[in-house]
Amino acid sequence: MNNPSPASQRGGDSEASIKRGLWSSRMAFVLAATGSAVGLGNIWKFPYVTGENGGGAFVLVYLFCIAAVGLPIMMAEILIGRRGGASPIRSMGQITRRDGHHRAWGLAAVIGVLAAFLILSFYSMIGGWAVSYISTSATGQLTGLSADAIGEIFSGLLGNPWALLGWHTLFMALVVFVVIRGLRGGLERAVTILMPALFVLLLIVVGYAMTTGHFGEGVAFLFQPDFSGLTTAGVLVALGHAFFTLSLGMAVMMAYGSYLSKNVSIAKTSIVVSVMDTGVALLAGLAIFPIVFANGLEPGAGPGLIFQTLPLAFGQMPWGSLFGTLFFILLTFAAWTSAISLLEPVVEWLEEKKGMSRGKSTIGAGIACWLLGIVSILSLNVWSDVTPLGMFAMFEGKTIFDLLDFVTASVMLPLAGLLVALFAGWIMTREALQNELAMSARSFSLWYGIIRYVTPVAVAVVFIYNLL
Ligand code: TRP
Numbered sequence: 001m002n003n004p005s006p007a008s009q010r011g012g013d014s015e016a017s018i019k020r021g022l023w024s025s026r027m028a029f030v031l032a033a034t035g036s037a038v039g040l041g042n043i044w045k046f047p048y049v050t051g052e053n054g055g056g057a058f059v060l061v062y063l064f065c066i067a068a069v070g071l072p073i074m075m076a077e078i079l080i081g082r083r084g085g086a087s088p089i090r091s092m093g094q095i096t097r098r099d100g101h102h103r104a105w106g107l108a109a110v111i112g113v114l115a116a117f118l119i120l121s122f123y124s125m126i127g128g129w130a131v132s133y134i135s136t137s138a139t140g141q142l143t144g145l146s147a148d149a150i151g152e153i154f155s156g157l158l159g160n161p162w163a164l165l166g167w168h169t170l171f172m173a174l175v176v177f178v179v180i181r182g183l184r185g186g187l188e189r190a191v192t193i194l195m196p197a198l199f200v201l202l203l204i205v206v207g208y209a210m211t212t213g214h215f216g217e218g219v220a221f222l223f224q225p226d227f228s229g230l231t232t233a234g235v236l237v238a239l240g241h242a243f244f245t246l247s248l249g250m251a252v253m254m255a256y257g258s259y260l261s262k263n264v265s266i267a268k269t270s271i272v273v274s275v276m277d278t279g280v281a282l283l284a285g286l287a288i289f290p291i292v293f294a295n296g297l298e299p300g301a302g303p304g305l306i307f308q309t310l311p312l313a314f315g316q317m318p319w320g321s322l323f324g325t326l327f328f329i330l331l332t333f334a335a336w337t338s339a340i341s342l343l344e345p346v347v348e349w350l351e352e353k354k355g356m357s358r359g360k361s362t363i364g365a366g367i368a369c370w371l372l373g374i375v376s377i378l379s380l381n382v383w384s385d386v387t388p389l390g391m392f393a394m395f396e397g398k399t400i401f402d403l404l405d406f407v408t409a410s411v412m413l414p415l416a417g418l419l420v421a422l423f424a425g426w427i428m429t430r431e432a433l434q435n436e437l438a439m440s441a442r443s444f445s446l447w448y449g450i451i452r453y454v455t456p457v458a459v460a461v462v463f464i465y466n467l468l
Contacts, residue, residue, distance in 0.1 A: 026264045029256065030272055032341075035191040036252055037277040038198070039338025040126050041245040043331055044306050046281040047288045049237055051299035054229020055221040059285070061235055065242035066278055069458055072450045073248050073417050074270045076424035079436040081257025082266070088112060088251030088345055090352060091258060092423070101427050108419035112251035113349045115412040117365070119250075120342040121372035122404050124175065127335040128167030129307060130328055132157060137324030142315040147295045147308070150315065154307045164377045169370065171332075175339045176366035179347055180359055191337055195276075198330040201323065202283045205310065208317045209290035218289035221299065222282070232465045233394075239462050240410035245277055249413030249420070252341045255348065267439055267447070287313075343369070376401040394466075418459045425452035 050058050084091020089109040096105050136142060136153065145153075157163060209215055243249045257266075284306075291309045292299050301308060314324030343365060350361035379386065379400040389395035389403060398406065424433065425448070434444055 026261075026269065029260050029264065030269055031191040031195065033247075033253065033256055033269070033273045034195060034276050035334075035337035036247040036256070036341035037245065037273055037338075038195065038280050038334050040123060040130070040331075040335045041241070041338070042277060042281040043202075043284045043334065044126060044130075044303070045241065046245065047285050048301070048303055048305040049241055050222070050285060051289075051292070051305055052302065053231075053234035053237060054226060055299070056223055056225040057227045057230040058234055058238055059222055059282075060225045061230065061238040062242060063278070065239045065458075066246065066274060068450060069239065069417070069455050070242040070246045070248060071270055071274050072447055072455050073243075073420055074246055074253055074274065075266050075437065075447060076420050076451055077248060077251070077253035078257035078260065078266045078270060079433065080420070080424065080428075081251075081254035082260050082262070083432060083436055084254070085258050088254040088258075089349060091254055095428065095432075099429060099432065101423075105419070105423050105427060108416050108423060109251045109254070111412055111416040111419070112249060112254075113345050115408045115416065116250045116252070116342045116345045117369060118372070118404055118412075119244075119408045120175075120339060120346075120369045122376040122401055123335070123339055123342060124172045124369065125164065125168045125373050125376050125401075126303070127171040127332065127339055128164060128169075129157065130331045130335055131171055132163070132167045133307065133311070133328040134325055134332060137311070137314060137321055137328055140321045142311045142324060143321060145312070145315050147297060147312055150311045151308050153311070154304050157307075158304070158380045161377055161381050164380070165374065168373050168377060171335075171339070172366055172370045172373070174336055175343055176362055178336075178340050179343045179366075180362045194330060194333045194337075197326075198334055199280065199283070201327050201330055202280065202287055204323060205287040205313055205327070206283060208313050209287050212290045212294035214293040215286075215290045217293040218286060218291075221289050221293070222285045232462075236410050236414075236462050236466045239459065240414055243413035243417050244409045245281060246274060247338070247341060249416040250342070251345050251416075255345055256341075265439075266437055267443065376404060414459050414463065418456055421451050421455040421459070425456070 046062075050062075080095065081088065081091055084094040086094055089106055092106040092109045093103065095101070096103050141153065142150065209218065247253060260266075260269075288306060288309050289299065291297075291313050292305075295309070295312055297309060299305075310327065311324065314320040314327070317323065343362070346365040346369075347358065347361045350356050350365060351358060354361070356364065375383075379402075384399060386400060387395070387398055388400060389398065395403065395406075430448075433448070437444060437447065439447070
């Protein structure tokens with residue numbers, strides 16, 4: 001399949017893409033990209049980082065980052081993928097060779113693949129939490145419990161490395177199972193049904209949240225900016241989360257873009273994906289914070305936030321066990337489709353670089369991620385006091401899991417994103433960009449200005465502030 005000779009790849013994008021097959025429709029691409037974007041980032045991470053960073057002001061910065069940094073970079077990644085017509089690392093190489101740029105730009109894709117690997121290791125552990133809550137809800141264990149009792153169920157799970165290991169193993173096996181069969185198999189169909197279902201279930205929980213009598217408080221927490229609660233570190237988290245939630249900085253959108261047909265508008269597609277992703281995150285926030293306030297819980301409770309609030313809601317609402325079970329099934333699916341997109345670039349890299357078969361690459365990468373995931377599991381219990389970089393004020397009290405999350409989401413993703421923005425804005429030719437984006441002159445200039453100036457400056461400023 002993969003022709004190693006660059007000369008024969010010169011023929012152009014269409015040739016390469018035809019060889020690799022395309023998405024069956026624009027809708028299929030939108031669904032797959034949304035399936036990757038909508039995941040634990042929206043439902044698990046967004047509420048808890050918002051809670052930790054004081055609410056409204058953080059949300060405002062996050063929305064700005066989505067619009068001014070995330071969306072333009074998503075367009076850049078998709079266009080690079082489509083123009084290169086190959087796997088991410090190869091696509092960047094392809095474009096640099098064809099258009100005579102320095103090969104070092106391929107580094108962006110390399111950072112991305114490494115970040116994918118690191119993220120998947122702990123993503124799978126959190127995915128495992130979601131799976132375990134399917135059975136906790138289905139067996140009715142959450143019904144009518146107090147906030148304290150629910151908190152104990154959660155800390156019981158985190159304190160039990162063997163249980164965590166079991167769920168982590170199950171989750172990773174699910175991911176490997178799909179990736180081994182290639183990207184397009186069941187993915188399109190699964191996403192078509194599951195994404196809308198997740199949306200409806202979130203709406204049901206929001207409906208419940210409205211009955212708690214604290215809905216207004218939740219809305220105010222999310223949408224009334226109070227900048228006194230926001231630190232510069234919080235701004236970095238917002239920026240990093242914009243990358244994380246849109247699946248940027250890791251070449252996933254490049255990989256998906258390479259299967260995209262020429263006559264699809266990259267801009268419109270990216271806007272649809274970003275809006276859906278942001279919509280799910282805000283809905284999750286609206287579902288969770290009223291429950292937090294109604295039960296006197298702590299918005300800054302950290303990574304366990306949704307596992308301590310949503311079960312409360314399900315424990316109290318009519319048909320709660322049913323809705324709860326459904327919800328955690330859908331959360332598992334959302335995490336699953338995202339995790340698939342995290343493993344895919346690693347597998348493609350092994351296939352191309354090491355010449356391994358798909359089966360071997362997938363199993364090899366899966367096992368390596370699974371092993372690394374054990375480190376995150378242990379850092380919640382046995383190693384909860386181990387803070388390897390604790391001597392630096394910035395990392396005080398951060399466990400290995402916290403550090404992995406920080407290094408990937410807040411450092412590697414924005415860094416890779418910065419390289420993508422610079423590559424698209426300053427290295428690729430204007431003709432190449434215009435040709436791919438095919439937008440009106442006005443919209444193109446707007447995007448071009450943003451990707452050349454706004455995006456790199458925003459990322460650089462946030463970084464530098466945090467280093468000082
Ligand atoms: N976007 C996913 C989420 O919000 C996580 C994810 C999947 C991701 N693929 C990615 C993050 C690629 C960064 C890069 O849960």
